[in-house]
Each structure stands twice: as C-alpha cells, then as structure tokens.
Amino acid sequence: MAMELTIVARIEAIAGQTELLKAELLKLVEPTRLEEGCLQYDLHQDNDDPAVFLFYERWASRELWQVHMAAEHLKAYREATSGAVASFLLHEMTGI
Numbered sequence: 001m002a003m004e005l006t007i008v009a010r011i012e013a014i015a016g017q018t019e020l021l022k023a024e025l026l027k028l029v030e031p032t033r034l035e036e037g038c039l040q041y042d043l044h045q046d047n048d049d050p051a052v053f054l055f056y057e058r059w060a061s062r063e064l065w066q067v068h069m070a071a072e073h074l075k076a077y078r079e080a081t082s083g084a085v086a087s088f089l090l091h092e093m094t095g096i
Contacts, residue, residue: 004039005065006093007057017084018051024080025053031073037064051086062092 013021025043032041037060046052059065068074 003061003094005059005062006095007055007059007065008091008093009055009057010087010089011053011055011085012087013051013053014084014086015051017081021051021053021081021084024077024084025055028073028077031071032068035064035068035071037061038068 011021011025022045029041029043032038038057039060040056040058042056044054044056046054057065059068
C-alpha cells in the first residue's frame, strides 16, 4: 500500500517579480486539485515578506506526486517564471 506524501515547497521571487510569480502560482491551484491523488494543495503568501510563497500539499502516494511534477501546467509554470524565482526549496515528508 502506498504511503501518503506531504510536500512543503517554499518559492521566493526575485525582486520586482513577486506579482508575476504569484499570478503563475495561482494558475497551478485549480488544475492540480483535480489531479488523481491530490488530497490537498494550498498556496500561502508570507505576511512579512510578500515575495515568499509556500505550497502545502498532500498526495495519496509519491508516484502520483511525480506524475503531477511532469504535468503540462507545471511545465508552463516553469517556462513563464524562468528568471523570476530567487529560490525554491522542496521538502518531501511523511507523517509520523
């Protein structure tokens, strides 16, 4: 039986690119929530530093999350935000 996977992803915009990054991140929410295995997909923006965004995600399995990572809407996001992301940190986690 596949184990549920939690993803915490922190994305920070390059100075002057916050609104572009935010708009592109928001485009990911609806199609991702419709994907097989997506249990939760929530986007947050830091209250003190609006250039920092965080996704909190729950997936039915790592395999289904990997399918998500290859999705066309993520490819389009990567193209649209090329040069706009200062940092991207991703944590794959399992509940204990």
